[in-house]
Amino acid sequence: MNFREISGLIFIVGLGLLLFALLKILFVEQLVTGGIGANILATAPEEVGTANIVTSVLLAYRGLDTLGELTILFVAATAAGLVLGQRSSDAKHDPDAGFILHSAADVLFPFLILLGAYIILHGHLTPGGGFQGGAILAAAFFIPILASPASPLNHRVSSAIEGFAGAAFILIGLFGLFGKGDFLAPLFGTGEVGNLFSAGSLPLLYLAVGLKVGAELAGLLAHLHETEAND
Amino acid sequence: MLVWVVLISVVVMLVAAVAVLFLKDFLAVTAAASVVSLALSVLFVALQAPDVALAEAAVGAGVSSVIFALTLRRVGLWKLETKKDK
Amino acid sequence: MTEETTLVDFISYVGAISLILLGIFAMVTFRHLIRIIFGLMLLEAGVNLFLITIGYRGGAVAPILVNGELPTAAMVDPIPQALVLTAIVIGVGVQALALALVIKTYKAYGTLDTQILAQKIAEETGTKLIDGIPTPISDTGTGLEESLSTKP
Numbered sequence: 001m002n003f004r005e006i007s008g009l010i011f012i013v014g015l016g017l018l019l020f021a022l023l024k025i026l027f028v029e030q031l032v033t034g035g036i037g038a039n040i041l042a043t044a045p046e047e048v049g050t051a052n053i054v055t056s057v058l059l060a061y062r063g064l065d066t067l068g069e070l071t072i073l074f075v076a077a078t079a080a081g082l083v084l085g086q087r088s089s090d091a092k093h094d095p096d097a098g099f100i101l102h103s104a105a106d107v108l109f110p111f112l113i114l115l116g117a118y119i120i121l122h123g124h125l126t127p128g129g130g131f132q133g134g135a136i137l138a139a140a141f142f143i144p145i146l147a148s149p150a151s152p153l154n155h156r157v158s159s160a161i162e163g164f165a166g167a168a169f170i171l172i173g174l175f176g177l178f179g180k181g182d183f184l185a186p187l188f189g190t191g192e193v194g195n196l197f198s199a200g201s202l203p204l205l206y207l208a209v210g211l212k213v214g215a216e217l218a219g220l221l222a223h224l225h226e227t228e229a230n231d
Numbered sequence: 232m233l234v235w236v237v238l239i240s241v242v243v244m245l246v247a248a249v250a251v252l253f254l255k256d257f258l259a260v261t262a263a264a265s266v267v268s269l270a271l272s273v274l275f276v277a278l279q280a281p282d283v284a285l286a287e288a289a290v291g292a293g294v295s296s297v298i299f300a301l302t303l304r305r306v307g308l309w310k311l312e313t314k315k316d317k
Numbered sequence: 318m319t320e321e322t323t324l325v326d327f328i329s330y331v332g333a334i335s336l337i338l339l340g341i342f343a344m345v346t347f348r349h350l351i352r353i354i355f356g357l358m359l360l361e362a363g364v365n366l367f368l369i370t371i372g373y374r375g376g377a378v379a380p381i382l383v384n385g386e387l388p389t390a391a392m393v394d395p396i397p398q399a400l401v402l403t404a405i406v407i408g409v410g411v412q413a414l415a416l417a418l419v420i421k422t423y424k425a426y427g428t429l430d431t432q433i434l435a436q437k438i439a440e441e442t443g444t445k446l447i448d449g450i451p452t453p454i455s456d457t458g459t460g461l462e463e464s465l466s467t468k469p
Contacts (some may be wrong), residue, residue, distance in 0.1 A: 073407060135286075185276055223417075271365075305423075
């Protein structure tokens with residue numbers, strides 16, 4: 001045990017005492033949002049028309065934050081691609097995966113696509129949405145690469161999808177700005193709460209989010225996978 | 232009932248978190264990190280946050296573990312066993 | 318607030334704070350870069366759990382309408398959930414960027430130990446290692462660098 005570990009331990013114990021002292025204050029109701037949450041819960045079904053209120057917070061009340069979040073993800077994925085760089089064309093690939101992963105990749109691919117699309121399109125009705133479904137789509141496109149490492153992902157197509165989805169998100173926001181006076185204001189009325197075609201433009205926004213997250217994560221995983229191992 | 236679910240998942244989560252810090256094999260550490268995410272997503276369901284639970288299960292336990300495993304492969308902490316070596 | 322709710326709140330606060338502390342401990346103490354990133358991951362998970370627990374109300378249901386009607390019971394706060402949802406995805410992006418940098422570091426220096434890395438960087442750039450940090454030594458310095466570096 002050296003000096004660094006001992007000082008780290010002392011620091012952690014002190015911080016722990018401080019945080020546990022905060023526990024007493026934390027048992028006050030509505031500490032963080034101060035009643036905004038209750039207002040949103042009461043008015044969201046009529047104003048926005050989503051059955052899943054988290055979705056209405058994400059895309060309608062705090063839609064600008066989601067745009068910023070997508071920007072952060074885009075920057076992180078781009079920077080990771082930039083740092084990892086292009087692979088040299090004569091670098092050797094990992095060995096092919098065995099029979100089990102090969103067959104499983106073929107069988108799983110359509111089901112994963114279906115599940116991802118379902119979760120994205122029902123994001124305004126049930127738990128789930130663009131982020132979760134996007135991660136599942138990325139997994140669907142990554143498993144075949146894992147099964148046969150020599151067949152690469154087409155980065156051109158994934159970047160095109162990503163750019164298109166991001167532009168669609170901003171375009172829908174701009175339509176809201178010119179039509180209703182607010183950036184990302186929901187369009188097309190609310191519809192009947194609980195139907196698949198309801199909540200105005202929110203399902204379209206979530207579709208854009210899902211495609212963007214899926215393309216970004218798939219591109220990121222493929223970039224990491226394409227970097228040569230030197231063993 | 233709810234208390235027991237929360238208690239068990241918190242205990243599993245903390246044991247896995249300690250395993251993340253002190254296991255020697257990095258592949259086992261990645262598996263333990265995945266267990267932390269899974270226990271956390273059970274906890275999110277118990278705390279009435281199904282959206283977050285789905286995100287944690289798909290992103291935290293799935294994509295994140297794959298990213299770690301790929302990195303371990305690239306920095307030589309996880310060697311693949313090929314037919315030649317046997 | 319019933320007895321059970323208080324207990325659930327308390328247990329998950331303890332879990333969240335323990336995860337945060339374990340994460341910070343790993344980031345402060347360990348020297349292996351990948352271990353440090355695992356610490357960052359635990360810290361993130363702890364903060365997410367903390368926020369969700371703040372939004373939790375005893376006896377409340379998830380903020381989702383069934384058959385288009387508001388449920389009779391109270392609903393939990395949706396705002397922390399929306400925050401955490403984006404935070405999880407951002408966390409993965411940050412992890413991937415950090416690990417990409419780790420891969421590049423390993424390719425350039427062949428090690429992931431922070432102290433050996435600092436030594437190698439100091440040798441390469443011709444700087445002096447002061448308290449584990451490569452520090453440039455200027456000729457017209459204020460004398461602070463010398464007094465630090467000549468300390469036994």
